[in-house]
Amino acid sequence: MTALAPTEPRKLGGRTLNVVRLQLINTQSFVWVPLIVLAGAVVISLVIISLIPGDDVKVVGAANAPLWYFAALGVQAMTLAFPFSQAMSITRREFYIGTLIMGAIGSAMMATIFIVLAGIEAVTDGFGMGGRIAYLPYLFEPGWVSAWLTYFAATMFLFVIGFWMATVWKRFGTLAVVSVGVALGLAVTAAIFVITKAGVWPEVITWFVNTGSFALTLGGLAVTAVLAVGAYATLRRATV
Numbered sequence: 001m002t003a004l005a006p007t008e009p010r011k012l013g014g015r016t017l018n019v020v021r022l023q024l025i026n027t028q029s030f031v032w033v034p035l036i037v038l039a040g041a042v043v044i045s046l047v048i049i050s051l052i053p054g055d056d057v058k059v060v061g062a063a064n065a066p067l068w069y070f071a072a073l074g075v076q077a078m079t080l081a082f083p084f085s086q087a088m089s090i091t092r093r094e095f096y097i098g099t100l101i102m103g104a105i106g107s108a109m110m111a112t113i114f115i116v117l118a119g120i121e122a123v124t125d126g127f128g129m130g131g132r133i134a135y136l137p138y139l140f141e142p143g144w145v146s147a148w149l150t151y152f153a154a155t156m157f158l159f160v161i162g163f164w165m166a167t168v169w170k171r172f173g174t175l176a177v178v179s180v181g182v183a184l185g186l187a188v189t190a191a192i193f194v195i196t197k198a199g200v201w202p203e204v205i206t207w208f209v210n211t212g213s214f215a216l217t218l219g220g221l222a223v224t225a226v227l228a229v230g231a232y233a234t235l236r237r238a239t240v
Contacts, residue, residue, distance in 0.1 A: 019098025
């Protein structure tokens with residue numbers, strides 16, 4: 001009787017890196033589009049700042065646009081690459097880990113760019129106009145490392161949200177995605193309604209100020225981790 005050859009164990013690390021390479025095939029979406037969106041947002045912000053009269057500090061948040069783009073990028077990372085990964089016999093776990101690694105790389109890239117932009121603002125006094133696009137005092141009070149982590153956490157949070165929504169769509173269909181979106185919208189609206197009716201906005205704002213950006217960032221990372229676990233649980237039963 002011929003002995004069966006031992007099965008070679010699957011190398012998770014190598015196959016996970018293959019997923020990263022698979023995602024990087026879409027270099028335009030992962031690299032160039034966020035950079036173009038950021039450049040356009042910065043130009044628009046500078047124009048707005050130049051139109052605001054006075055010598056006071058002018059805070060413009062338009063440059064946050066590329067961070068929101070990462071929600072759409074999370075959707076693309078799931079819908080465009082997942083079918084190819086299954087054709088390549090990549091497991092769902094390998095696809096999930098590799099995609100999150102790619103999202104983390106993109107988030108780190110955006111956070112670093114924002115820190116560089118903030119440094120330019122600090123040195124030039126807001127481009128000579130007192131503008132604040134990336135150098136937001138509240139974020140930088142705990143330090144530059146904390147600010148980098150905040151930008152990273154915000155970008156990764158949006159990426160995971162987009163990825164999970166695409167996974168829900170793959171698993172349950174469009175109706176489920178719309179239902180989740182409506183439920184979240186109603187929850188936020190209800191919270192705003194309760195706070196407004198109770199007249200406790202000053203207390204809420206004071207709590208955010210006293211808590212500080214670093215602690216809020218750590219909380220955001222914890223929420224992102226919970227969402228990532230939920231995304232994996234949904235992905236395990238998603239179909240191509």
